[in-house]
Structure formats: C-alpha cells, structure tokens
Amino acid sequence: MRKEWPLWEVFVRSKNGLEHRHFGSLHAADAEMALENARDVYTRRNEGVSIWVVESKHITASNPADNGEMFEPAQSKVYRHPTFYNLPDEVKHM
Amino acid sequence: MSEKEIKNLEEIFEARIARDEKIEPKDWMPEKYRQTHIRQISQHAHSEIVGMLPEGNWITRAPSLRRKAALLAKVQDEAGHGLYLYAACETLGISREELYEQLHSGKAKYSSIFNYPTVTWADIGAIGWLVDGAAIINQVPLCNTSFGPYARAMVRVCKEESFHQRQGYEIMLTLCKGTPEQKAMAQDALNRWWWPSLMMFGPTDAESTHTEQSMKWKLKRKTNDELRQQFIDQTVPQAEILGITVPDPDLKWNEETGHYDFGEIDWEEFWQVVKGHGPCNKERMKARVGAWEEGEWVRDAAMAHAKKQQEKKVAKAS
C-alpha cells in the first residue's frame, strides 16, 4: 500500500481584491493539515490573506494534445476584440 | 508510435524550446528530456535538504539571538526550496517517496559541498557568502529554463534566497571587524570553503558530459568554466573588503582578459567526494535516512487518522 501523503495544490490570495493564484503544491494527510502546511510553506513572508487547498487528484486538466480543437478556434474570432472595429481618429475614447 | 512519428514530435519539441516556449508537464516530451529533468531537479532538491544539515549543526549554538533566528529562517527556507523542487519533479510522474529512495540508496547525487563539516561559527558565514553565492550564480539562469514547473520553482527560490548570501556576508564582516581571534576564524573558514565552492560549478568544460544537451534545453546557459569565472571575479573583491585572503597563490587580476587568473583545482578531491568519500558523506546520509525512518510512524499515523475522519464523515452523511 502506498502510504505517502497525497499531493495538494495551493492557491493564495495575496491581498483582498485580487484572485487566488496557484502558488504550488505540497503533501498533507488531510485538508486541515494541507491548510496549515500551506500557511507555513507558502505564506512565510506575508504573501497571503487567504488560502485554498485542493487535493491534486480532484483537478481535471485539459489535454495538451487537444490544444488544437480546444483553443485554436478562438484565435480566428477577431471580432471579439475592440481593435477589430474601425473608428475615425476624431473619436478619442471608446 | 512509429520511430518516424517520434522523430517528428521531437523536432517540433526542440523547435518550441528554441522559440523560448515553455514545456508544461502534460505536454509530450522526449523520454530523455523527462529523465534528465527528473535527475537534475531532484539532485537540486536533494542538495537543498542535505544542505540543511551542515548549517543546522549550528542552530543550537548560534552566538546571538539575532543570528539564531536568521539561521533558523535560512535553514527553514532550504526545506521550503527542497519542497518546491520536489513538487516540480513530481509533475514529471515520480513521487517524492521514490525520489527519497534514490537519495537514501545513494543512487541520486546531491551537491558535494555539503559533505564538508561546519567546524566553527565562521563556517556559517562562509557557507552563506560562498556557497549561497555560487548557488545563486548557478540558479539565476534557471529561472528561464524550458521546463515550466522548474522555472517557476526557481523564480521563487531565487527571490527568497536573496537574504541568504547577505546573511552570510554579514557574519563574515562582523568577524573581520571583531577581535584578531574572530578574524582568524573567518580566514580559516575561507581557507577551507574556497576550493570546495569553486568545485560547485562542476568539472571543467572539457570533462563535462552533459553540457551541450543542457544548453539546448536551457538547463544551462553558460558553461561550468564561465560560471566559475563569474563567481571568482565577483567574490575576490568581496574578500578584499573583508580584509581576508583567498587561499590561492596563483590568483591574480589579468588586465588583458578582464578576469582573475586562478590556480589548479584539486579534481582528485572533487571526485573523491562525489564518489561518496568526503569527510561527511556518511553522516549526512545517516541523518537523512534516520529522520525518514524515525518519521515513518508519524506519517502513517496521519494517514490513518485522515482515513478514519473521512470514514466518519461518510457515515454521518449516509
């Protein structure tokens, strides 16, 4: 039996108003320990005001092999971007 | 996959790296790339945690409360850096436990510098100044290496490490400004740590086996000899400020090259230590294996407890 503590992903909000960002991973036996470890490993220098931890196995990731069908179709939808539209120079802010 | 298909993928892969694109864990990668990265990242991680031991040796004996707290924080950082690096390595599909097994069985290597003993307090200063100084030179280019998790770990490591070298240099400076006895202690530490620090950059370019491939994958940006020269050029003036002498009679400034010339490194000693016969190889491994084995019941207990709690939760819900 593999007894190694499972891997967790750590997300930290560095200050209120900002989103939680992926900071890294660590091992912990349970969620409470994952939070405590994350606090000591990733916020020793005042890096955070809020922590999320999630066991790595619960993350579903897209497959890079599918990147073509997943992401490339978005590249051609240039009309979603403001620069697609022509405006006369006189219109300064829009 | 046919050989031709693999070759094709490899070409695309190398082209991506050449374009400075990052490789992420789930991307296709040549097996050799994976193995090389597991080897290098884990070796780096092992160096961090074995590196805790020579400095940890002085935590209980640090001469002031301020120094004690700084040293504790530094050794703790090294544990953190080991952790970041193991985590980066794990994204390549190997567990931390397996990596530990490689370390404990002697299969994996770590930086030889940590096989030297810390015999006086000045050694803590010398390690921070020289060993961390050399490490920074080795590490900064890795912030741009091709494998994303490694590069990100290195960014964090380099950011945190900026205080380590200063911490060491400040210890040396205090000793050199102190009594003659203290200054002699500093000189003695420089004498003992200078050459092993130069060896940290690895064998000369002529002897180095991995350099070309590592350059291509951006595991390396400069050769061992270039980095070593950079370290010497940067460190010698710092020794002059301290007023202590680098233990190399052949060391002198070369106006023509704009670098310091230096004497012959004792490569026999280098290989002896690499092969496991340095002054502290056995003690270091004994300490690591001991901590791991003595901790087993603790790790198992935490898992068993977590499982019980989980079962209680499930029972409650149903």
Added chain:
Amino acid sequence: MEQQHLYNYILGIADNNLILGQRLGELCGHGPNLETDIALTNIALDLFGQVRSYYQYAAQILGEGATEDDVAFLRKEREYRNVLLVEQPNTHFGYVIGRQFLFDVFHYLFIEQLQHSNDETLSAIAKKAIKEVSYHKRFSGDWIKRLGDGTKESQAKMQEAIDALWPYTQELFEMNAFEKEALENQVGVNLPELKEAYDEQVGQVLQEATLKIPENPYFHKGGKEGIHTEHMGYLLSDLQYMQRTYPNMNW
C-alpha cells in the same frame, strides 16, 4: 513592583520560550517530513521572536548597557527560570508534540491574561504574541489527535509521551515569590486560576485523541527556582557555547 523582581518575573516567562525554542531548533532538518519540519521551525521562530522582546525589556531593567544576549546566554544554570516541561528532550516525535501541546494550552491561557497586565511593555508583547500562540495550540492539538487516533503504534507512542510529560504540568500553575508579587501589583497573571480551563482544554483534545490523562498524582517541580533536570546542563552547553568560549565579542 521592585525592578529586580520584575526582572525575575520576566525571566520566568521568557525562559520557557527560549528553552522550548532551543529544543525545536535541534529538530530543524530532522523532522518526519519537509512540511512538518517547516511548520515546527515556524513555531520556534515565533518563540524566539517573543524571547527577544522579553529579554530586551529585561536588559533595559538591568541597565548598564546589558543586552538581550547577555540575558539569554550569560546566566548560570540555577538562574534560568523555565519550567521543567520545556527542557524535556526530543525523545521521539510524540514527545515533541506532547511537550508542545501541554505547553501551548498553558501559554495561550497565560498570554490571554498577560494582555491585561498594567505593565505596558508586557501587555504589548502579549497582544502581539497571542495570535502566534493561538496558532501553535491549534497546530499541536491537531497533531495530538492525529497521533493519538492514528495507528495502534502511534497511539501507544503518544500515550507514552503524555504519561512521561504529564508530571511536569503541575509546575505551570504554581506561583513563586516573584509571580505572587507580580500578581499583587497587577503586572502578573494568576496561575492557579488558569488550571481549570487548562484541564478542560487538554482533557477535551486528549479524549478526542483517544488518549488518557495519567492517573499518577506525583508531580515534579523546581524549574522556576532554577533547579532543573539533568538535561538542562547539556542544553545550556550548546546554547552558551560561543558566548562562553569567546567572551565579550560581537557576533
């Protein structure tokens, strides 16, 4: 309150932190895994941070250019006033956690009250320390539960540690002359009054951890008067090594 007595009262608080921090420092690099190693070192750093505040205050009372390091390093064994509990060795991880927990619960209750000291410096130190200590208590309490209610082996080991350490807990609540004087002057904390909450909190965690409070009614004391266990001399040899070997130097 007489200054020399206040000085001794401060030592009675701070020496606990110093000696416990020293014990945790021994462990750095040898923990059961990296995450736990890092966490325990954080606790040690908190304790040393508090120690420096206390000793700086104590040094100020001593005057004549005394420093925090003089207070920390240059006393004789009989002049250290820490309780015996904190000097107990890191026999195994169960002892580390047991010692930490049995101290943390007391430390929290103590610091909570010290915030109300009419000595402004002590009150300020306590107000800063309370958040740190509150975290320590949570951390060590969680680990008591993991080890107690973990495997059969861990339960036995944790119980062994609690049995060995429990006899040192009574001393936490006994008042020496300085502590009594500090209390009378509203500088200090009423220790016996903390006992009920202590027993309740410790009892609750131990129960959750499937551990028993030992029935042995015999307790050890002496630390507060400077009479220590045999472990203390060795601990001080390390702690004081540099200052004793190279007196009167800056580091």
